[in-house]
Amino acid sequence: MDRRGFLQIAGALPLLHALPSKAGDITSIFGIRLWPAPDHTRIVLDLDSEVEYKLSKSGNPGKVILKLKRAQPVLSLDAVVKEDPRLKSVKTWSAQGGNQFVVEFVLLRGVEARSFVLPPNESYGHRLVLDLHNLESKVGVAKPDRQQKSGSRKRLTIAIDAGHGGEDPGAVGHKGTKEKRIVLSVARRLEKLISKESGMRAVMIRKGDYYVSLxxxxxxxxxxxxxxxxSIHADGFKKKSAHGASVFVLSDKRASSEMARWMARRENRSDRIGGVDRKRESRGLAYALRDMERGANQKISVDLAGIILQELKKIGDLHGNRVHRASFAVLKAPDFPSMLVETGFITNPREERLLRTSAHQQKLANAMMKAVRQFAAKYPSLGGGKSVRTNASIKGREYRVKRGDTLSSISKKSGISLSNIRKLNPGLSDMLRIGQKIRIQ
Ligand SMILES: [Zn+2]
Structure with missing residues (x-):
């Protein structure tokens, strides 16, 4: 075994970078970024060319071996251990007379490693991604609503999605302001406001600087x-002059304008930049897209989007006076209303300045809070009011799936909202079997 001491690069993760150096057909590992999330850590290796690699488990529990063909790092990989909560140790060595570079990771108990490569995009070159997942992911997933007892008041649960994160900075302003930071700050402010409201709870989709696939x-x-x-964003446009806040809802067909189409394209490419394991994600996304019977939720989405727009109008410029429609991947849940708020254009110098200030961030959060309050008053059955499950006639009932049933049709028949059916049947798939029993109380 030929052990080598690699060049130690000073500096804190997640930005360790050396200049790529090309020696023959050897692939250089010239950068490493680390993004710890509540349920996984993403380790991204920057490579200067495509690489053949293999990830395998060793006989010892917790030990995984990454073998890269004809590759060599120009920086030390050891520093990741200190920064990562899921790694016990990392060892690296060169094998096969320098033809192979081997990294041995020892993971903490209950952590599993997955890997995939990402092709170059406009932000990064070739990348090898190693995701370390908690097997029993209890962290990061919101606890069930404890107050959700039959007959008790149901709390309105608002998922707040700060766009981008981790590998994906989102749009970048002329002063270098990153969309991912601004929107997380606005999201946290909104979370704080919601948590003070009685009858409401907030769930943060991402709580830190890491990427979550759409x-x-x-x-x-x-x-x-x-x-x-x-979903909260602050996007950019090719023209500096573009400005004003806007609110989007999903459109299956055409985007409502050239700008809306452009925005949706930009937001949807997040997965390519943030890094998504295509094979795994396609399964998940199919699940999300299968049930297209979202008529009622779509109407509610448009309604709330309109209320948010009116509140945003009171605190600043709007980009057009109506709700925009475009095909954003993050809005494609059929079973609950969703909307995307573009808080402004980070590429407009005036708005970039504003978005950086905590005063404006707070105003944005306040405006969304006011809108959510109006929404809760208008749709008490979705939350905040009496739970639909207090209806005595359906108490203790189970529904048996018949031919042609979908979750939406069962929801209509039983009068139980889709989100409540899902709460009552954890892990329920959209693929129903005839005869399958579904709890509706
Ligand atoms: Zn965005």
Whole structure:
């Protein structure tokens, strides 16, 4: 075994970077970024060319071996251990006469490693991603609503989705302001406001600087029993002059304007930048997209989007006076209303300045809070009012699935909202079997 001491690069993660160096057909590992999230850590290796690699489990529990063909780091990988809560140790060595670079990770108990490669995009070059997942992910998923007892008041659960994060900075302003930071700050302010409201609770889709796939955002909202989802952004446009806040709802067909189409394209490419394991995600996304019977929730989405727009108008400029429609992946949940708020254009110098100030961030959060309050008063059955499950005639009932049933049709027949059916049947799939029993109380 030929052990080498690699060049130690000073500086804190997640930005360890050396200049890529190309020696023959050896792939250089020239950067490493680390994004710890509540339920996983993402380790991203920057490579200067495509690499063949293999991730395998060793006989010892917790030990995984990453073998890269004809690769060599120009920085030390050891520092990741200190920064990562899921790693016990990392060892690296060169094998096969320098033809192979081996990294041995020892993971903490209950952590599993997955890996995949990402092709270059406009932000990064070739990348090898190692995701360390908590097997029993109890952290990060919101606890079930304890107050959700039959007959008690149901709390309105609002999923707050701060756009982008981790590998994906979102739009970047002329002063270098990153969308992912601004929107997380606005989201936290809104969370704080909601948690003070009686009859409401907030669930943060991401709580820190890490990436959650677009499908993963919907799944997390659903798992935590969301009654609605608000995705917060501050995007950019090619023209500096573009300005004003806007609110979007999903459109299956055409985007409502050229700008809306552009925005949706930008937001949807998040998964390519943030890094998504295509194979795994396609399964998850199919789940989210299958049930297209979302008519009622779509109407509610448009309604709340309109209320938010009116509140935003009171605190600043709007980009157009109506709710926009476009095909955003994060809005594709059929079972709860969702909308996307573009708080302003980070590429407009005046708005970039504003978005950086805590005063404006607070105003944005206040405006959304006011809108949510109006919404809760208008749709008491979604939350905040008496739970629909207090109806005595359906107490203790189970529904047996018949031919042609969908979750939406069962929801209509039983008068139980889709999100409540999901809360009562954890892990319920959209693929129903005839004869399957579904709890509706
Ligand atoms: Zn965005």
């Amino acid at each position: 499908g993963g955002r919907i799944r997390k909202a659903r798992k935590s029993g969301a009654d609605l989802l608000i």
